[in-house]
Amino acid sequence: MRGLLQLFAAYGNFLLFGFLELLALILVVSFNQRQGAIWDNSWGMATAALDQSADWLGEQWALRDELIKLQGENIRLMEQLDNARYSNAVRQDTFLKDSTEQLFSYIPANVISNSTIGTANYLRLDKGSNHGVRPNMGVVSSDGIVGVVRAVTPHYSQVMSLLHRETRIKAALSNSGYFGTLTWNGKNARLMQLEAIPKHAVVAEGDTVVTSGYSQLFPYGLPVGTVKSFDFSGGGNFYNIQVMLRNDLNKLRYVYVIENEMWKEHKELDEAVNE
Template structure:
C-alpha cells in the first residue's frame, strides 16, 4: 500500500491527466456521430493491421517449421545416396558379400552473413562445435558446393567461400572423368576456372563438372557447374577452362555442412605416412 501511495504521489498528475483524456475521448466518440465513425474506422484499420501482422508471423513460423522438416528430409535422402556411403563389398569364391556403412552425414545450417564482392569472401553459419562442426568440413546447398569451414566457435562457423582466391576444390569432367582443380580468379561470382585438364582430354562446351571424390571434403559426383568455354592458348599442355557455377552464391541462404564419418581414419593414415 505504501508503494502504491508513493506511485500516486510521484505520478499522480500524469495519471489524472491520462484518465481525463480517456473520459473526454469516450464522450466525444459516443455523443458525436462524425467522430464516432472516424473512431470506428480507425479502430477497424488498426485491428485489421494487427490481424495481418499476426497472420504474417504465423506464416513465418509455419514456413520455418516446414523448412526444418524439408532440411531433415533432404539429409535423410542425401545420406542414402551411394556417394555418401562406404562399401564393404568383398568377393569370396563366387559370392559377393556386400554391406555399406555411413561415410558422409550432414548438418543443416542457415547463412547469417555472406560476402561476394571481395577477393577473399567468407560466409558465416549459425552452427558451430556444439552441433559437431569442425574446420575443414565441406559445405553445400541444394544447388551445388558452397565452400569449406575454416573456423568454428560453439555456436557459429566461418566458411571460406568458393569465391576466395585460395580456394582449391578437386573436380572432374563428368563424361570423361579427367580431374583437376577448381580455382577462382577473383572476377565474376558466377564463374570458376578448372585447371590441370590435359589437352588430349575430350572436352566440349556444356560438359558437366562434378566433385571428383579425391578429397575428404565432398562426396563424389556433386554437380558444380558446366564448361562455358575453353582453349589451349599459350601453347601449354593443359586447357584453360571457364566453368559456370550451378550455385549462385549471391542468393544462398540454407546450406548443409558435410561430416566425413571416417575423417579420423584418414588423419591417422596421413600422420603415419608423415612419420
C-alpha cells in the same frame, strides 16, 4: 501510498494532460456521427492489421517446423545415395561379395552471416563443435557445394566460401571424367575457373562439372556447375575453363555440413606419411 503521491507529483501534469486528451477523444467520438464512423473504421483497420500480423507469425512458425522436417528428410535421402557410402567389394572366385557402410553423413545448419564482396569471403553457420562440426569439413546446399569449414566454436562455425582466393576444390567433367582444380579469380560471384584439364580432353560448353571424389571433403558427383566457356589462351597444355556455378551464394540460407565417418583413418595415414 507515498510512492504513488511521488509519482503524481513528478508526472501529474503529463497524466492530467493524457486523461483530458482521452476524455476529449471519447466525447468527440460519442457525440459526432462522422467522427464516430471514422473511429470505427480506423479501429477495424487496426485490429485487422493485428490479426494479419498474428496470422503471419503463426505461418512463419509453422514454416520453420516444416523446414526442420524437410532438412531431416533431405539428410536421410542424401545418406542413402551410393556416393555417401563406403563400398568394400571383395571378389571370391566368380562371385562378388559386396558390403557397404556409411561414409558420409550430414549436419543441417543455417547461414547467419555471409559475404560475397571482395576476394576473401566467409560464411558463418549456427552449428559448431557441440553439433559435431570440425575444421576441414565440406559444406553443401541443395543446389551444390558451398565451401569448407575453417574454424569452430561450441555453437558456431566459420566457412571459407567458394568465393575465396585460396579455394582449391577437386572437380571433374562428368562426361569425360577428367578432373582438375576449381579456383576463383575474385571477379564474378557466379564464375569459377577449372584448372589442369589437359588439351586432349574433349570439352564442350554446357558440360556438367561435379565434385571428383578425390578428397575427404565431398562425395563424388555433387553438382558444381556447367562449362560456360573455354579456350587455350596463354599457352601451355591445359584449358582455361570458366564454370558457371549452380549455387548462387548471394542468396544462401540453409546448408549441410558433410561428416566423413572415416576421417580418423585418413588422419592416421597422413600422419604416418609425414613422419
